[in-house]
Amino acid sequence: MRDVAIIATAQTKHVRAATATNEVEMIQPVIQEVIERSGVGRHDFDFTCSGSSDYLAGQPFSFVMTLDAVAAWPPISESHVEMDGAWALYEAWVKIQTGHADTALVYSYGKSSPGDLPLVLSRMTDPYYEAPLWPTSIDIAALQARAAIQAGVTSEQAMADIAYRSRSSAAANPFAQLQNSAQPSALMDEEYLADPLRKHDCAPITDGGVAIVLAAGDKARALCSRPAWIRGIDHRADGHHLNLRDLTTSPSVSIAAEKAGVANGPIEVAELHTCFTHHEPILRAALGLGDDVEVNPSGGPLAANPMMAAGLLRMVEVANRIHSGEVSRGVAHATGGHALQHNLVAVLEGEG
Amino acid sequence: MTDTTSNEPAPIELPAGVWSQPEVDMTAVAELGSVEAVQSVRAFASLTYDYTPGLATTRFLRLIQEKRLVGERCEETGKVYLPPRGVSPVSGLPTTEQVELGLDGTVVSFCVVNLDFTGNAQEIPYVSALILVDGADIPIYGLVREIPYNEVQPGLRLKSVWVEDSELTTSFENIKWWAPNGEPDVPSSELADYI
Amino acid sequence: MGAERVAVVGVGQTKYTAVRGDVSLPGLLREATFRALEDAQMTLADIDAIVIGKAPDFFEGIMVPEYSFVEALGAVGKPIFRVHTAGSVSGSTAIVASGLIESGVHERVLTIGWEMQSCSEAMWALSFNMPFQQQLVAGAGGYFAPYIRQYIARSKAPDDTGVLVALKDRQNALKNPYAHLHEHDISYDSVKESLMLWDPIRYSETCPSSDGAIALVLTNEAGGDAAAAEGRPPAWVHGTSFRSEPAMAAGRDQVSPQAGRDCAADVFRQAGITNPREQIDVAEIYVPFSWYEPMWLENLGFAEEGTGWQLTHDGVTAMDGDLPVNCSGGVLSTNPIGASGMIRFGEAALQVRGMAGDHQIDGARTALGHAYGGAAQFYAMWVVGADKP
Numbered sequence: 048m049r050d051v052a053i054i055a056t057a058q059t060k061h062v063r064a065a066t067a068t069n070e071v072e073m074i075q076p077v078i079q080e081v082i083e084r085s086g087v088g089r090h091d092f093d094f095t096c097s098g099s100s101d102y103l104a105g106q107p108f109s110f111v112m113t114l115d116a117v118a119a120w121p122p123i124s125e126s127h128v129e130m131d132g133a134w135a136l137y138e139a140w141v142k143i144q145t146g147h148a149d150t151a152l153v154y155s156y157g158k159s160s161p162g163d164l165p166l167v168l169s170r171m172t173d174p175y176y177e178a179p180l181w182p183t184s185i186d187i188a189a190l191q192a193r194a195a196i197q198a199g200v201t202s203e204q205a206m207a208d209i210a211y212r213s214r215s216s217a218a219a220n221p222f223a224q225l226q227n228s229a230q231p232s233a234l235m236d237e238e239y240l241a242d243p244l245r246k247h248d249c250a251p252i253t254d255g256g257v258a259i260v261l262a263a264g265d266k267a268r269a270l271c272s273r274p275a276w277i278r279g280i281d282h283r284a285d286g287h288h289l290n291l292r293d294l295t296t297s298p299s300v301s302i303a304a305e306k307a308g309v310a311n312g313p314i315e316v317a318e319l320h321t322c323f324t325h326h327e328p329i330l331r332a333a334l335g336l337g338d339d340v341e342v343n344p345s346g347g348p349l350a351a352n353p354m355m356a357a358g359l360l361r362m363v364e365v366a367n368r369i370h371s372g373e374v375s376r377g378v379a380h381a382t383g384g385h386a387l388q389h390n391l392v393a394v395l396e397g398e399g
Numbered sequence: 400m401t402d403t404t405s406n407e408p409a410p411i412e413l414p415a416g417v418w419s420q421p422e423v424d425m426t427a428v429a430e431l432g433s434v435e436a437v438q439s440v441r442a443f444a445s446l447t448y449d450y451t452p453g454l455a456t457t458r459f460l461r462l463i464q465e466k467r468l469v470g471e472r473c474e475e476t477g478k479v480y481l482p483p484r485g486v487s488p489v490s491g492l493p494t495t496e497q498v499e500l501g502l503d504g505t506v507v508s509f510c511v512v513n514l515d516f517t518g519n520a521q522e523i524p525y526v527s528a529l530i531l532v533d534g535a536d537i538p539i540y541g542l543v544r545e546i547p548y549n550e551v552q553p554g555l556r557l558k559s560v561w562v563e564d565s566e567l568t569t570s571f572e573n574i575k576w577w578a579p580n581g582e583p584d585v586p587s588s589e590l591a592d593y594i
Numbered sequence: 595m596g597a598e599r600v601a602v603v604g605v606g607q608t609k610y611t612a613v614r615g616d617v618s619l620p621g622l623l624r625e626a627t628f629r630a631l632e633d634a635q636m637t638l639a640d641i642d643a644i645v646i647g648k649a650p651d652f653f654e655g656i657m658v659p660e661y662s663f664v665e666a667l668g669a670v671g672k673p674i675f676r677v678h679t680a681g682s683v684s685g686s687t688a689i690v691a692s693g694l695i696e697s698g699v700h701e702r703v704l705t706i707g708w709e710m711q712s713c714s715e716a717m718w719a720l721s722f723n724m725p726f727q728q729q730l731v732a733g734a735g736g737y738f739a740p741y742i743r744q745y746i747a748r749s750k751a752p753d754d755t756g757v758l759v760a761l762k763d764r765q766n767a768l769k770n771p772y773a774h775l776h777e778h779d780i781s782y783d784s785v786k787e788s789l790m791l792w793d794p795i796r797y798s799e800t801c802p803s804s805d806g807a808i809a810l811v812l813t814n815e816a817g818g819d820a821a822a823a824e825g826r827p828p829a830w831v832h833g834t835s836f837r838s839e840p841a842m843a844a845g846r847d848q849v850s851p852q853a854g855r856d857c858a859a860d861v862f863r864q865a866g867i868t869n870p871r872e873q874i875d876v877a878e879i880y881v882p883f884s885w886y887e888p889m890w891l892e893n894l895g896f897a898e899e900g901t902g903w904q905l906t907h908d909g910v911t912a913m914d915g916d917l918p919v920n921c922s923g924g925v926l927s928t929n930p931i932g933a934s935g936m937i938r939f940g941e942a943a944l945q946v947r948g949m950a951g952d953h954q955i956d957g958a959r960t961a962l963g964h965a966y967g968g969a970a971q972f973y974a975m976w977v978v979g980a981d982k983p
Contacts, residue, residue, distance in 0.1 A: 048698070069453030072485040075493060089491060095838075101678075102657040105448035107650035108680055111841050111968050115484060118491030120846075122853035124860075125838035125972075126686055129651065129658060129678035138675075138690060144697030146597060161448040170444065171657035174619065178656065179442045284674045287662045302671055384661040389674065438615040444655050452726040460726065478844035482728065488840030508747075510739030511793035512732045524793070527732035529740045536844035539728060540737075553747070571728045587747075592845055594744050 052267040052274030053366040055085035061224040061255035061351035064160035074156040074256040075116040085260035086270045093148030095125040096139045098132035098155035132359030133381030149263045156256025157354035187385045189241035191294040192325040198295040206324035207231040210247040217346025224351040248324040255353030275366035275395045279307030282391035300333035303392040315374040318361035320382040369397040455485035460569035468500040481535040501533030506555040545578035554584035600695045601818025601828035602943040604634030604811030610774040610928040613712040614805040620666035630809035638668030642700040647677040647687025647707045648932030654713040681967025685935030685974030689834040707936030708807035739792035741848045742885040751903035756884035757785045760799045767923025769952035774804040774928040799884035801929035829943035829978040833864030841969040854893040857973035865977035875958040876945045878938035880965045882925045921953040935965030946980040
């Protein structure tokens with residue numbers, strides 16, 4: 048495999064509703080910023096890949112308009128995934144592995160504000176047995192949280208602690224949507240949204256986007272003083288039907304973690320795509336992370352959750368800490384579907 | 400697109416492949432044997448979205464309400480975009496300079512439509528044209544009326560026909576259609592770069 | 595091409611039709627998948643990863659529908675990947691799948707393109723009535739017809755060029771049992787006299803709206819060699835390419851878009867093709883409106899600018915011509931949008947494998963699969979050959 052690294056990142060300030068800008072106006076400054084940071088010429092990327100969702104945007108072919116922001120003229124080698132941008136990064140990484148590209152621009156974005164997000168996400172279920180019931184994303188997550196609590200994987204108190212810790216950490220993240228939190232004891236006094244989930248257990252609804260530049264080998268070294276090398280990356284799916292799954296574990300994360308080589312060295316930081324507080328203990332266990340591993344120092348999705356970008360944002364956060372020299376080895380996780388159905392795991396390392 | 404079912408069975412048999420489902424033994428539930436297979440499930444779905452027009456489109460729509468057409472210029476190429484969408488697709492950079500355009504334009508190309516796609520009882524056939532608005536560098540689509548359909552040609556000069564002033568809103572629908580303005584045709588050589 | 599050679603060892607298609615009321619959505623994908631696996635002499639257990647493409651989710655009214663197919667496709671614990679690049683999507687999808695092998699990441703990849711357009715009103719799913727945006731007053735054909743008119747003006751092509759293309763493709767479809775339209779009574783006159791929907795596009799010169807799926811099984815060199823050793827000829831991938839350009843850029847030529855030219859040049863360079871007219875034996879080109887055959891022949895470099903129509907009139911693109919185009923019947927006979935690109939890619943593979951049945955071109959060794967989408971702005975192509983690259 049070729050050595051491939053994240054050499055530059057950028058993200059929007061994440062907000063509840065970007066009501067002034069449309070998708071292309073929202074993501075354009077981020078793309079411009081990451082290109083300038085990377086040192087790669089605007090028209091010099093060998094490959095471009097993006098991730099977004101028509102259902103989120105509420106219009107078909109919604110990605111076509113945002114192509115304006117990457118200056119696809121003269122024409123470019125480009126593709127798009129109807130998934131989180133973490134999978135766009137995966138496609139770009141594969142493209143570099145084929146030898147057809149040495150550099151790639153990856154971006155993703157989501158405006159959840161136009162629709163009623165939990166209802167929109169109810170459309171992401173089996174059309175025969177589940178979708179007609181309109182189960183919201185929160186309903187499904189609550190079923191999983193209940194199972195996890197009953198199995199002793201977590202508790203409502205532990206979940207409140209995770210919410211508190213994540214949003215307290217986000218106080219140091221200028222891009223976060225939610226910063227700071229009431230004490231866990233106060234959180235526990237709140238009403239349930241869907242028993243056993245309270246509002247603090249749920250990631251916020253967010254508009255935002257992120258962008259990353261990848262480069263291979265010497266090109267990465269030439270353009271970045273401390274590249275964040277992708278040492279391993281893999282993604283796997285679990286089944287869809289909730290009644291056929293053990294919701295208290297995530298076998299697909301464990302497979303992806305093994306393939307990505309998470310256990311091949313110490314993990315100093317983990318950025319996990321925890322859309323709900325109970326995802327953290329499930330993911331910690333599936334990834335084999337010790338209790339000493341710092342999770343989501345950025346605040347994670349509980350502090351900013353731009354759909355279709357929150358997974359790629361995990362890579363950004365780990366890469367930023369490697370770029371700065373703060374850590375040498377970290378793991379980034381992205382998820383898609385309900386109840387952690389589809390999972391991607393990447394191990395990033397700094398050199399030396 | 401047309402929607403046509405095959406009128407005859409295929410003359411050639413499909414190859415014998417593995418069918419998507421194995422035979423299911425239903426003898427254990429005898430009464431299922433005579434049940435008709437479900438062929439379709441109809442599930443109504445409705446979602447409501449509040450769309451954001453964006454900065455450039457907002458600027459454009461505010462002015463179209465004043466019966467003005469205002470495009471925006473790509474700083475890098477100097478080309479004027481109508482309608483403006485906020486970003487120049489050639490430079491990838493924001494368009495910020497607004498450019499007041501004319502209310503007349505020129506047919507670049509067109510087609511004659513024999514089905515009512517507008518849903519509001521246009522006369523059939525009608526002409527849908529690519530129209531280069533004076534001052535813009537990219538054509539927009541528009542209806543051409545007040546001229547026999549078979550007399551429309553590239554180069555035909557047009558004026559925009561608007562709704563009554565009292566009916567002006569922040570919408571493209573302010574322009575009802577386009578009609579000949581009587582000026583001489585533009586030579587096709589001058590239109591070559593706009594299609 | 596990169597490190598690892600890629601072979602197509604399995605092709606499976608559903609019967610395409612307006613309404614596939616007899617299968618569920620996952621059943622549709624399984625039908626194509628199991629036929630491809632049987633062709634490849636594999637089972638789902640042999641598959642390392644699945645790459646799926648389809649057009650907008652609004653067609654079926656399900657967000658990322660692939661997630662609910664994971665069990666049906668035997669994908670639990672495996673990578674499943676979803677591509678969406680407008681009409682070119684399942685061509686792009688096959689290229690993404692090919693890349694997974696070429697890169698050495700996986701050895702055996704299943705890739706599927708599908709659409710169940712009968713689930714919803716296709717016109718609705720393609721273009722909502724979006725506020726703030728200008729409405730198309732003439733439907734999808736109304737978008738492309740002015741560009742076709744411009745092509746006719748530039749090239750001085752005879753008026754009936756589109757009629758000849760539609761007649762050829764629909765007659766070719768009679769030789770393809772999977773094709774949606776089997777119009778046994780079609781004639782030059784019946785096409786010419788069909789309703790002029792968007793002058794210059796007639797009803798019989800437009801694609802249908804279809805349900806269907808296609809699946810391909812791709813392997814690495816060892817897998818291709820093994821299939822060949824057992825007498826199951828693989829199609830070797832000689833080149834793959836994507837190109838995209840903006841929908842609305844001032845100065846963009848929508849009659850012969852630069853992205854299409856660049857994509858063709860790239861894929862031919864990879865495949866070592868310097869004279870496509872001579873070196874390509876058969877082509878499956880994405881032609882949803884008949885006039886796009888001559889337009890793409892020029893855009894792809896098979897003909898000089900302004901002369902593509904001559905190939906159609908001279909019978910060059912007919913089954914017995916020296917550059918047969920769309921022997922399967924093409925998009926004009928079968929159009930499940932999210933599968934149409936991969937059908938082109940799969941039919942190209944069938945031709946060089948000698949497995950195209952009654953629409954086989956004898957001795958086809960090198961074939962082009964082509965897909966495009968959006969406002970004629972997204973392109974995906976591959977060249978496959980009977981010989982190893």
